[in-house]
Amino acid sequence: MSTTQHSGEPLVHAVNVTKSFHGNQVLKGIDMDVHPGEVVCLLGPSGSGKTTFLRCINQLESIDGGRIWVDGDLMGYADRGGTLHHLTDKQIAAQRREIGMVFQRFNLFPHKTALENIMEAPIQVKGEKKAAVRERALALLEQVGLKDKPSAYPAQLSGGQQQRVAIARALAMEPKLMLFDEPTSALDPELVGEVLKVMRQLAKDGMTMIVVTHEMSFAREVADRVVFMDGGVVVEQGPPNEVISNPQHARTKSFLSRMRQEEQEHVEHLLEAAQRKEPDLLADVEGGQTAAGPRD
Amino acid sequence: MTPQAEDRPGLINARPVRHPGRWVAVVVIAVLVAMMISSFVTNDKWNWSYTFQIMVQKPVIQGVYVGTILGTVIAMAVGIVLGIILAIMRMSNNFVLRGVSFAYTAFFRSIPRYVLLSLFAVGIGYLYNTFQIGVPFTSIHFFTLDYQAYSSTVWIGGLALGLSEAAYMAEIARAGILSVDKGQAEAAQAIGMSPGKTMRRIVLPQAMRVIVPPTGNETIAMVKDTSLFIAAQITLELYYQATLFGSRTFQVMSGLMAATLWYLILCSVLMVGQSYLEKYFGRGFGAPSAKAQQKLQQVAADH
Numbered sequence: 001m002s003t004t005q006h007s008g009e010p011l012v013h014a015v016n017v018t019k020s021f022h023g024n025q026v027l028k029g030i031d032m033d034v035h036p037g038e039v040v041c042l043l044g045p046s047g048s049g050k051t052t053f054l055r056c057i058n059q060l061e062s063i064d065g066g067r068i069w070v071d072g073d074l075m076g077y078a079d080r081g082g083t084l085h086h087l088t089d090k091q092i093a094a095q096r097r098e099i100g101m102v103f104q105r106f107n108l109f110p111h112k113t114a115l116e117n118i119m120e121a122p123i124q125v126k127g128e129k130k131a132a133v134r135e136r137a138l139a140l141l142e143q144v145g146l147k148d149k150p151s152a153y154p155a156q157l158s159g160g161q162q163q164r165v166a167i168a169r170a171l172a173m174e175p176k177l178m179l180f181d182e183p184t185s186a187l188d189p190e191l192v193g194e195v196l197k198v199m200r201q202l203a204k205d206g207m208t209m210i211v212v213t214h215e216m217s218f219a220r221e222v223a224d225r226v227v228f229m230d231g232g233v234v235v236e237q238g239p240p241n242e243v244i245s246n247p248q249h250a251r252t253k254s255f256l257s258r259m260r261q262e263e264q265e266h267v268e269h270l271l272e273a274a275q276r277k278e279p280d281l282l283a284d285v286e287g288g289q290t291a292a293g294p295r296d
Numbered sequence: 297m298t299p300q301a302e303d304r305p306g307l308i309n310a311r312p313v314r315h316p317g318r319w320v321a322v323v324v325i326a327v328l329v330a331m332m333i334s335s336f337v338t339n340d341k342w343n344w345s346y347t348f349q350i351m352v353q354k355p356v357i358q359g360v361y362v363g364t365i366l367g368t369v370i371a372m373a374v375g376i377v378l379g380i381i382l383a384i385m386r387m388s389n390n391f392v393l394r395g396v397s398f399a400y401t402a403f404f405r406s407i408p409r410y411v412l413l414s415l416f417a418v419g420i421g422y423l424y425n426t427f428q429i430g431v432p433f434t435s436i437h438f439f440t441l442d443y444q445a446y447s448s449t450v451w452i453g454g455l456a457l458g459l460s461e462a463a464y465m466a467e468i469a470r471a472g473i474l475s476v477d478k479g480q481a482e483a484a485q486a487i488g489m490s491p492g493k494t495m496r497r498i499v500l501p502q503a504m505r506v507i508v509p510p511t512g513n514e515t516i517a518m519v520k521d522t523s524l525f526i527a528a529q530i531t532l533e534l535y536y537q538a539t540l541f542g543s544r545t546f547q548v549m550s551g552l553m554a555a556t557l558w559y560l561i562l563c564s565v566l567m568v569g570q571s572y573l574e575k576y577f578g579r580g581f582g583a584p585s586a587k588a589q590q591k592l593q594q595v596a597a598d599h
Contacts, residue, residue: 058486060482060485060486089490089491090490093485093488093489093490093491096486096487097488099486100487101483101486101487103479103483105479107477107479107482108483109480109483109484109502110502111501111502111505111577120487121487121488121489124489125487125493166483169487170486170487173487173488
């Protein structure tokens, strides 16, 4: 269904993925290809299975049926002459090294500083030299706009800052694919912009990204393709302008109009807050976008 | 109308609430403490000078080092290591491991420590003179231990108390591990950590914050439980040695007080150490969650 033409192998190749929780089927046969450098936004109401699908890609959830390949590797199983064998925990851990993940609730390690959070995986998982990793970690902190916070513990950082550290932590493994699970949903409205800004830059630099989000303006602006899911199936997908501006299915239409309404309220709320206490913030709210600049 | 600067309320300089009840309590306590001190000083039967003499006798000091301190260290080392292993087994997907952990805890929680020490002293030496590890039903042995050489030593006593302690430590460690947010293990897995490394580097260090305070209490309790060592005929131990001096010279009270003062000193030092440990493992955190605290109170109440 994808309208964009791609040559070569897809980075993520998912076929007929199904998944149930306690008899409740959450994914009912998802097909999805994501090509290198592509940014795909998964949209849909809560309970539509988009987060579950994202977690299936890096095996945080095991799947019941179908297959998922990432960079040519079958995830979670070894195919030996047509028979599937479960991989060991260690082998699954190795498959995840190539895939970065950013969580809704950040999940930074609270007993480690920002810098230690970023350095943990390259040292412990890849066995890299501490000095080299440290340099790269500092560069990553600068990239996400937190170069003055290396020794801060997560509890000393705002939600937006924590999420940016979490992005840097995932990037430290130099992944081929980044998964974002509602990265801004747990943030105060005025902190959303600083995280989206980092993600926008990441997309510009050519990172392959799958983003579960409710940020319509981000999807419209950054995504190469949006995929609308509902009830465990892909209802509609295509370039953001087509799907968001001219949805074909009734379910997509009703969801988008609801989101538009929320977004409107959200912008009004931001403007109101800005007028109330910080007139400077007004300058950052450009053209109805919810993006506020980084505020440290 | 906007109020003028001088109309606007300034700094608060209010009178404090009076607490006459507190003053009464302070006076009552002061009188009681004075009475106590006066009895210590005026009643010759306390015989403090002899008490202090007993405290610094060589066998008593040795009893402190070997029986009480080394015994506590051995028992807690066995208890903590085995307890964490039991806790991880208890949360395993393998039902055999879960069952073994459950049965172990149930068994050792039911046996009084005094009885357990007696069993170790008498029973095992009677049943097995030597302890061997080898292939069952053959005469191939990899490892042989002469039990008699170790009976009545602090090693056997520490082991017995440690086995008992592991049952309690398992519950404490489990409460600690469960108190760590599931998202932490997921985040560690997502960056490619193996389950073992996730446990060692991410989950356990955070669980320690919840595990340390009750473990401190357990350690302090263990210092006191080493006074049960005589049940296993272990005599190089503080309580036995101190009271021995007392009864030999018919100054029973001095012997008991010498032991009491030593236990007070040891436990006070441990309490200071515990507060430092709590600070170290609490870095980056506030207080443990209400749910974790509740679980730990249950564990303490079971004791």
